[in-house]
Amino acid sequence: MNPKLIMILSGVLMIIAxxxxxGKGEWTMMAVVLPIWFAILGIWWYRERTRE
Incomplete structure (x- = not known):
């Protein structure tokens, strides 16, 4: 699959999650998951920018 499509799909799923x-008040879970997802997104974005 296209890596950009995968990142857009994961972004949409992350917003839903x-x-x-x-909605459920899971603030500790969100405090753990969001920074990890942003780190992965940052690494992917950096690799996309340096590859070209």
Whole structure:
């Protein structure tokens, strides 16, 4: 699959998951998952920028 499509799909799923976590008051879970996801997104974005 196209890596950009995968990142867009994971972004949409992460927004949905974050909304569900906020709705249930799972603040500790969100505090763990969001930084990990942002780190993965940052690494992927950096690799995409340096590859070209």
């Amino acid at each position: 974050a909304g569900m976590m906020v």
